[in-house]
Amino acid sequence: MASLEEQINTRRTFAIISHPDAGKTTITEQMLLLGGVVREAGTVKGRQGNFAKSDWMEIEQKRGISVTSSVLQFDFDGKRINILDTPGHEDFSEDTYRTLMAVDSVIMVVDSAKGIEPQTKKLFEIVKERHIPIFTFFNKLDRDGREAIDLVDELESVLGIQAYPMNWPIGSGQILAGLYDLYHNNVEVYRPASATERFLALGADGDLAEPNPLQANGLWQETLEEVELLKDAGNQFDEEAIMNGKLTPVFFGSALAGFGIETFLQTYLTYAPAPQAKKTVEKTEIAPTNADFSGFIFKIQANMNPNHRDRIAFVRVVSGEFERGMDVTLARTGKKVRLSNVTQFMADTRENVQNAVPGDIIGLYDTGNFQIGDTIFAGKKKIEFEELPTFTPELFMRVHAKNVLKQKSFHKGVEQLVQEGTIQMYTAWDSGDYILGAVGQLQFEVFQFRMENEYNTDVVLEPMGSKIARWIVPEQLDPKMASSRNLLVRDRAGQPVFLFENMFAERWFADKYPDVKLEAKL
Numbered sequence: 001m002a003s004l005e006e007q008i009n010t011r012r013t014f015a016i017i018s019h020p021d022a023g024k025t026t027i028t029e030q031m032l033l034l035g036g037v038v039r040e041a042g043t044v045k046g047r048q049g050n051f052a053k054s055d056w057m058e059i060e061q062k063r064g065i066s067v068t069s070s071v072l073q074f075d076f077d078g079k080r081i082n083i084l085d086t087p088g089h090e091d092f093s094e095d096t097y098r099t100l101m102a103v104d105s106v107i108m109v110v111d112s113a114k115g116i117e118p119q120t121k122k123l124f125e126i127v128k129e130r131h132i133p134i135f136t137f138f139n140k141l142d143r144d145g146r147e148a149i150d151l152v153d154e155l156e157s158v159l160g161i162q163a164y165p166m167n168w169p170i171g172s173g174q175i176l177a178g179l180y181d182l183y184h185n186n187v188e189v190y191r192p193a194s195a196t197e198r199f200l201a202l203g204a205d206g207d208l209a210e211p212n213p214l215q216a217n218g219l220w221q222e223t224l225e226e227v228e229l230l231k232d233a234g235n236q237f238d239e240e241a242i243m244n245g246k247l248t249p250v251f252f253g254s255a256l257a258g259f260g261i262e263t264f265l266q267t268y269l270t271y272a273p274a275p276q277a278k279k280t281v282e283k284t285e286i287a288p289t290n291a292d293f294s295g296f297i298f299k300i301q302a303n304m305n306p307n308h309r310d311r312i313a314f315v316r317v318v319s320g321e322f323e324r325g326m327d328v329t330l331a332r333t334g335k336k337v338r339l340s341n342v343t344q345f346m347a348d349t350r351e352n353v354q355n356a357v358p359g360d361i362i363g364l365y366d367t368g369n370f371q372i373g374d375t376i377f378a379g380k381k382k383i384e385f386e387e388l389p390t391f392t393p394e395l396f397m398r399v400h401a402k403n404v405l406k407q408k409s410f411h412k413g414v415e416q417l418v419q420e421g422t423i424q425m426y427t428a429w430d431s432g433d434y435i436l437g438a439v440g441q442l443q444f445e446v447f448q449f450r451m452e453n454e455y456n457t458d459v460v461l462e463p464m465g466s467k468i469a470r471w472i473v474p475e476q477l478d479p480k481m482a483s484s485r486n487l488l489v490r491d492r493a494g495q496p497v498f499l500f501e502n503m504f505a506e507r508w509f510a511d512k513y514p515d516v517k518l519e520a521k522l
């Protein structure tokens with residue numbers, strides 16, 4: 001058995017962020033294919049029938065719980081990989097953001113015909129705030145896309161990060177011929193005639209080492225000129241800047257064609273950091289090699305099937321080693337909990353893993369003990385990790401109980417679901433009305449469902465639409481500042497928050513009260 005340190009060093013825990021349809025699922029399938037978990041990928045069209053999902057559903061059925069594809073663990077190239085899902089589309093929620101608190105690096109997939117899209121930008125901002133290393137993959141190179149140079153320019157200007165192209169496309173769409181790999185100093189040929197022709201070596205002058213028909217292609221000269229430009233005017237490769245999230249290595253390829261994926265994954269795994277230390281509330285750091293087990297809960301998933309009331313709390317292991325049946329302490333309450341009812345996330349179910357080390361994710365079946373952000377630890381020395389950040393909600397709804405006689409269970413349910421991190425709650429400054437805030441529509445649906453099923457209370461939700469929430473310090477508050485276009489509310493801590501109708505309303509306010517500082521959460 002490898003030592004704890006050796007095991008930690010093989011772990012790579014990351015999330016893939018992208019705008020819906022950029023190719024996140026397809027890339028994940030390709031990775032599972034490379035990991036030997038599935039034998040085919042990309043042959044079934046549509047999101048419903050893809051392999052990642054159906055494979056996972058089978059596991060779900062066997063275990064009788066709903067974990068969906070929240071975590072996938074598999075082995076590749078001597079590394080044990082944990083991919084954490086960051087749902088988009090209609091599944092977008094605060095969980096999506098919180099998942100980014102549990103990874104050591106991020107892959108950003110961008111559709112090369114579309115460039116940087118809104119959801120990518122949103123998720124990127126969170127990643128940037130935390131200085132997480134980020135690697136960029138421009139996908140769909142087999143389609144006519146935008147010029148590579150434009151894409152890289154846009155990446156740098158829109159996201160405010162430096163880019164370092166690791167490879168460069170030789171054409172795209174119909175005329176895609178390959179990838180000029182600046183990092184490995186070779187050319188990866190698109191659809192080579194044989195395996196031996198897949199990689200062509202480059203000489204010291206940057207041209208192909210051996211004469212090849214590729215050179216007769218007009219694109220080749222163009223590519224050489226672009227590469228020359230990159231070398232002269234581009235950023236320097238700087239590992240420290242990558243680790244601080246200031247520089248993103250950029251790769252091109254096609255997930256659907258399985259082109260450039262293997263090289264990408266190998267290179268990514270070389271530079272992606274192994275599990276990192278984590279800060280505690282006392283601002284000390286817990287290193288992964290710390291002998292005592294510790295971890296924190298970043299997500300709680302309620303089972304939407306009424307026959308299975310259990311919930312699953314997702315724990316990112318920070319230090320030490322998890323063993324089935326071990327006793328831990330819940331830092332918030334000081335209570336002891338035995339970790340016997342635990343699930344792990346090996347994509348390949350043949351292996352029944354009994355232990356987990358830093359970087360790994362374990363799922364605890366929960367009957368209401370845990371809250372998002374909770375720390376659990378073994379050993380005598382108390383460990384409590386820094387709180388998870390609160391995110392600025394964008395969607396709001398007024399909420400009340402349908403039946404006034406149900407007030408008691410209504411309050412209890414709201415209190416618990418808010419505490420658990422399902423949704424955020426505010427109260428109107430004047431009327432005391434309850435207002436729920438979320439980053440995604442799904443959160444309201446989960447809230448409503450759980451109020452009905454777990455607290456036996458039907459709720460009425462009145463949509464207020466999207467708002468811009470801005471906090472101000474209480475000393476600067478004058479209730480007269482509130483108007484029809486900026487609703488004044490209290491957050492759970494009693495802090496004043498303005499909910500602005502739109503950007504213009506916020507700007508108008510800022511002009512009228514230039515001394516008042518308006519702050520967003522993450």
Ligand code: GDP
Pocket residue numbers: 018019020021022023024025026027046047139140141142143253254255256257
């Ligand atoms: P997700 O929403 O980011 O998970 O995107 P999917 O992986 O589901 O891909 C969205 C659509 O784009 C699907 O129809 C895929 O088959 C297609 N797609 C993904 N990668 C590529 C690619 O490299 N080339 C082309 N032409 N289509 C792709």
